Amino acid sequence: MIRVLLADDQALVRAGFRALLEAQQDIQVVGEAGDGGQAVRLAREFTPDVALMDIRMPSTDGLAATRQIAANGQLASVRVVILTTFELDEYVFEAIRSGASGFLVKDTEPDELVQAVRVVAGGDALLSPSVTRRLIAEFAAQVPQPRAPAGLHELTNREQEVLALVGSGLSNHEIATRLYVSPATAKTHVSRAMSSCGPGAAPSSSSSLTNPAWSGRAGAANVTLVGRQESALGTLRPGRRPRPQAGRTSTSSW
Numbered sequence: 636m637i638r639v640l641l642a643d644d645q646a647l648v649r650a651g652f653r654a655l656l657e658a659q660q661d662i663q664v665v666g667e668a669g670d671g672g673q674a675v676r677l678a679r680e681f682t683p684d685v686a687l688m689d690i691r692m693p694s695t696d697g698l699a700a701t702r703q704i705a706a707n708g709q710l711a712s713v714r715v716v717i718l719t720t721f722e723l724d725e726y727v728f729e730a731i732r733s734g735a736s737g738f739l740v741k742d743t744e745p746d747e748l749v750q751a752v753r754v755v756a757g758g759d760a761l762l763s764p765s766v767t768r769r770l771i772a773e774f775a776a777q778v779p780q781p782r783a784p785a786g787l788h789e790l791t792n793r794e795q796e797v798l799a800l801v802g803s804g805l806s807n808h809e810i811a812t813r814l815y816v817s818p819a820t821a822k823t824h825v826s827r828a829m830s831s832c833g834p835g836a837a838p839s840s841s842s843s844l845t846n847p848a849w850s851g852r853a854g855a856a857n858v859t860l861v862g863r864q865e866s867a868l869g870t871l872r873p874g875r876r877p878r879p880q881a882g883r884t885s886t887s888s889w
Contacts, residue, residue, distance in 0.1 A: 637756045638665045640683040642674035642700065643718075644692040648741075652687060655745050662752060671695030675703045678713055684756045688735075690719040690726055698726070698733050705734025714755045718748075727766050737761040790828055797824040 639656055641649045641664060649667045656662045665681045668674035671688075672695040678686060686704065690697040701715045716737035717730040730738050736755045739748065740763055754761045790798065793814075800810045811821035 637662045638683040640666045640677055640686040642668040643689040644669050659749055671697055671700030674700045678704050678710055683713060685752050686713055686715045687718050688715050698729050701733040701735050716751060716755050738766050739763050794824055794828040798828040801825060
């Protein structure tokens, strides 16, 4: 049974959410709060699986309440979904920074809200499609362009060719045979190429100088979408940095 806490300053809205959710066999509403402070107190009392949180509420607002819940180690299992009429960028970004596991607008279809509760209760994050588009656009604007390693531009065409052969796993003797030069000349080319690229610059057997894929530190993040634009991106586990797939690199981070 998924236990849900409702936090909204409008009693009529809470009543509608309660009727919708309690019509599901696997969902139970355990409490209702009219402001953020009460939501935090009820979260401590009932430890729900999911808290549906409005933003604009008297006293303590939903974002402040979300931060308090996320900062409380005893409430680590409580997943907060921001559910609001106001789809403003500052609200979206602040909600995510505050520790929310989801962000939905109140024009979400009823069955999509039920789906959202189940997805977040399962430990995944969830965003409205329009919110996801804006996050992707913001993220793309901040990702730096990949840069070639220092020293690569200083290599001659021959040295680049030699370094590519080193990356293919060939020995100095095999490189000499391939290029029709003496082993001593091949060794000189290899030494100069390594010196220009710096320590640790030798490419792996899978690398290519003609089409380099420079390594990043983190894999791309995935999210679950709701609504007509179904999940083409999968899901993102909140609080965990996705690992890059084996053999692939990325310059992006989340």
